[in-house]
Amino acid sequence: MKYLLLIAGDESAEAHANDGCDGWSEEMIARGVIEGGAGLHPPTEATTVRVRDNELLLTDGPYAETKEQVGGFVLIDCADLDEAIEIAAKHPAAGYGTIEIRPILELPPGVM
Amino acid sequence: MTYAEVFRAEWGQVVATLIRVTGDWELAEECAQEACAAALERWPRDGIPAKPGAWLTTVARNRAIDWLRREAVGAAKLQEAAVLTQEPAPAYDVQDDRLRLIFTCCHPALAMEARVALTLRTLAGLSTAEIAKAFLVGETTMSKRLTRAKQKIRHAGIPYRVPPAHLLPERTPAVLAVLYLLFNEGYSDVVRSNLSTEAIRLARLLVQLMPDEPEAAGLLALMLFHDARRETRLAADGALITLDEQDRTRWDGVLITEAEALLDRTLQLGRPGPYQVQAAIAACHATARTATDTDWPQIAALYARLPQTPVVALNRVVAIGMADGPAVGLQLLEQLSTDYYLLPAVRADFLRRLSRRGEAAAAYREALELATTDGDRKYLAKRLAEVSVPS
Numbered sequence: 480m481k482y483l484l485l486i487a488g489d490e491s492a493e494a495h496a497n498d499g500c501d502g503w504s505e506e507m508i509a510r511g512v513i514e515g516g517a518g519l520h521p522p523t524e525a526t527t528v529r530v531r532d533n534e535l536l537l538t539d540g541p542y543a544e545t546k547e548q549v550g551g552f553v554l555i556d557c558a559d560l561d562e563a564i565e566i567a568a569k570h571p572a573a574g575y576g577t578i579e580i581r582p583i584l585e586l587p588p589g590v591m
Numbered sequence: 592m593t594y595a596e597v598f599r600a601e602w603g604q605v606v607a608t609l610i611r612v613t614g615d616w617e618l619a620e621e622c623a624q625e626a627c628a629a630a631l632e633r634w635p636r637d638g639i640p641a642k643p644g645a646w647l648t649t650v651a652r653n654r655a656i657d658w659l660r661r662e663a664v665g666a667a668k669l670q671e672a673a674v675l676t677q678e679p680a681p682a683y684d685v686q687d688d689r690l691r692l693i694f695t696c697c698h699p700a701l702a703m704e705a706r707v708a709l710t711l712r713t714l715a716g717l718s719t720a721e722i723a724k725a726f727l728v729g730e731t732t733m734s735k736r737l738t739r740a741k742q743k744i745r746h747a748g749i750p751y752r753v754p755p756a757h758l759l760p761e762r763t764p765a766v767l768a769v770l771y772l773l774f775n776e777g778y779s780d781v782v783r784s785n786l787s788t789e790a791i792r793l794a795r796l797l798v799q800l801m802p803d804e805p806e807a808a809g810l811l812a813l814m815l816f817h818d819a820r821r822e823t824r825l826a827a828d829g830a831l832i833t834l835d836e837q838d839r840t841r842w843d844g845v846l847i848t849e850a851e852a853l854l855d856r857t858l859q860l861g862r863p864g865p866y867q868v869q870a871a872i873a874a875c876h877a878t879a880r881t882a883t884d885t886d887w888p889q890i891a892a893l894y895a896r897l898p899q900t901p902v903v904a905l906n907r908v909v910a911i912g913m914a915d916g917p918a919v920g921l922q923l924l925e926q927l928s929t930d931y932y933l934l935p936a937v938r939a940d941f942l943r944r945l946s947r948r949g950e951a952a953a954a955y956r957e958a959l960e961l962a963t964t965d966g967d968r969k970y971l972a973k974r975l976a977e978v979s980v981p982s
Contacts (some may be wrong), residue, residue, distance in 0.1 A: 481750035560700055561758065570917040582747045 481583035486551040488576030495523055496550070500569045507555070512566060516553030527559045547577055554583075567575070594634060598627045601644040602716030607688035609647050610713075610751060613655050620713065622658070624653035654719050685716035689714065690753050690800045693793075695764040698749050705740035706769050712737055715789045725776070725783050756904040763801075767866060769812050770794050774814050776906075779964060781825065792815060797854075808857040809867030816873035819843040830969030835882035847877045887914035901931035909937055917944040932961040936971060948978045 486494075496518060508514045522541035529536040541548055551572070554555040557563055560580070592600070602623060609619035612868050626647040641647040696709040704957045708726070710834050711717045712851075723733035743749070754762045770790050777786030794811040801807050823837040879885040894907035904927055912920020921941040927934065938953030955975040962968045 482748075510859070559696075559748040561750055561754065564700070580747075 480559055480563070480587045481554065481556045481585075482560075483583060484516070484553040484555060484563075484567050484570070485549045485579040485581060486550050486553070486570065486572045486576060487579065488550050488572065489546050489548075492550055492572070495572065495575060495582045496521075497576075498571065505572050506569075507553075507566060512555045512557045514554040514556050516551065520550040521551065522548040550576070577580070592639075594631060594639075595640060596645075597643050598630070599716045601647055602627075603689050603692065604644050604716040605647045605651050606713050606716075607692040609655060610692065611652050611660070611688050612652060614751070615879070616713070616744065618655055618658060619651075619974060622651040622654040672949045689796065691751050691799075693766055693797065694753050694762060695744065695973055695979045696752050697762075697769045698744075699762070699765045700747060700749060701743060702742055703769070703772070705736055705743075705772060706765075708733060708736050710769055710793070711747060711789065711929060712774070717789065721797065726788055743871065763804060763806065766797065770797065771810060771814075771866075774817075777822070778817060781829075784821070787814070787818060787821075787894045791818060792838075794878045803860045805857045805860045806864040809870045811866060812850040812854040812857065812913060813866055813870040813873055815846045815853070816870060818878060819846035819850070825966055826969075828969060829966055830973060831964075831966040833874055833970070834885075839881070850874070851878065854891060865897055868893050876937055885913070887911075890914075901929040902933070904929060905931055905933060911938075917941040921945070932963070933958075935961060936967075939971075939974065943978055951978045 494540060504513070518525050525539075525541045527538040527540065529538075553570075555563060555566055557566060560582075563580050567573060567580055572578060597963075601782075605623045605626060606619050610616055613619055613622075629650050630643075630647060634640075652900035688948055692714055693710070695699065696714060697706045701709070704726075708722055711722045711725075712719065719734050719737060720730050722737075723730040726733065732856050744751075770793055773793070774787050774790035775788065776946070777783045791811070791814050794807065794814055797804075797807045798811050808928055819842050820834075820837060822834055822843075823839075823841045826832055847848055850870070851874060854867070854874055857867060858871070875890050875893070891914055894903055894910055897903045899907075908920055908923045909911055910928060911923060917940075923939065924934070924941065935954050936958035939951050939958055942951035942954055952975060954970055959968060959971045959975065962971055
């Protein structure tokens with residue numbers, strides 16, 4: 480199963496932006512469960528895009544104004560939700576922020 | 592046993608096995624349903640088979656194979672049907688299947704209400720309509736809740752298994768919490784007492800499946816102690832009858848004896864936990880010949896061993912108030928930093944026993960405002976009347 484770990488936090492989480500993952504990445508890469516991921520600049524740097532009636536609409540800022548914002552993401556491939564929970568719980572951001580585990584939609588073969 | 596009772600007794604096992612074999616919760620339920628329908632045709636003629644569970648599982652499994660063949664539009668489904676056909680007939684009594692089912696239904700990634708509904712439907716075999724009625728929601732709402740839960744299990748990849756040993760300490764309490772919630776839903780409401788019966792049935796199953804888990808046995812003992820007093824808790828008019836005024840001769844001695852033996856055996860394992868402690872408290876009440884015989888110091892000491900939630904802290908003060916007198920209790924009550932809704936009722940009782948009638952009446956009035964059940968309200972109104980009449 481593939482899952483996206485959405486790592487979120489409030490403004491105070493920004494202080495951790497350059498912390499690194501304290502060995503988490505190395506451990507999970509060695510375990511072979513990481514497919515990709517990155518940390519993100521804060522939502523103040525975001526640009527939101529919508530196209531309505533062929534018109535391009537741009538907004539400065541994130542798509543939703545909420546207290547907690549996504550600050551990074553990791554794509555993992557592991558056995559099941561229990562393993563995904565274990566992986567997410569080990570991430571240092573779980574200690575100060577929130578990690579949402581979203582199963583990746585598996586499309587039928589041939590659909591891209 | 593009637594056919595319906597046989598179906599209810601075997602349902603969880605049939606569904607649990609079919610889920611393992613097909614990996615499809617909806618299909619498993621439908622095929623179990625069809626197997627019961629087939630039994631209704633065959634059994635009146637042939638009699639109930641010696642192993643009705645095995646009979647139902649075999650029929651359900653054959654229905655599943657038929658269905659997968661019929662619906663085999665893609666290669667994947669054909670393959671699935673092929674695998675199912677080749678597999679040796681599943682042992683119908685693989686006990687782990689029901690344990691797998693319990694742990695999956697009670698997975699903490701599911702919302703509590705979904706866990707409860709799923710457990711009642713797939714394991715206990717209640718119909719969607721019955722569950723909807725028990726939780727006072729429409730059948731459509733309950734049906735959606737069940738479908739959503741099963742969908743999440745499938746899409747989010749919740750594994751169908753008994754968690755490995757290192758996860759059991761955090762996952763077993765999740766299962767026990769579902770069963771205890773179920774029991775309490777039925778215990779607080781006469782109309783829904785069938786939920787308590789189901790909770791006890793499931794707890795018995797859990798104890799049988801996890802004989803080394805002392806908290807499962809502790810929970811079952813706790814439920815049995817409470818259940819023994821079920822008939823004496825409410826007056827004819829529905830008013831709550833407190834422990835000290837219940838007719839102890841009407842408590843169910845058989846249940847109490849069973850619970851005591853179970854708790855004794857369990858405590859000897861030397862791995863106490865919150866359910867065992869609560870069962871020990873219930874045992875103090877259930878085994879006291881009269882209300883005045885109650886070992887209140889022991890009860891207070893047991894409450895001190897539980898996590899100090901508002902309700903536990905309050906119960907501890909009640910016990911101390913019974914052991915050392917209402918004046919001591921009242922003093923401790925003032926130090927409690929909680930606005931738990933039962934607090935005014937406890938204060939009212941202490942004041943009443945101290946004959947401070949005016950203050951007691953005021954506290955009973957406050958408690959009445961906060962009461963959540965009819966039984967509580969009737970009881971409090973009766974007490975209020977008592978302290979209001981001139982003596």
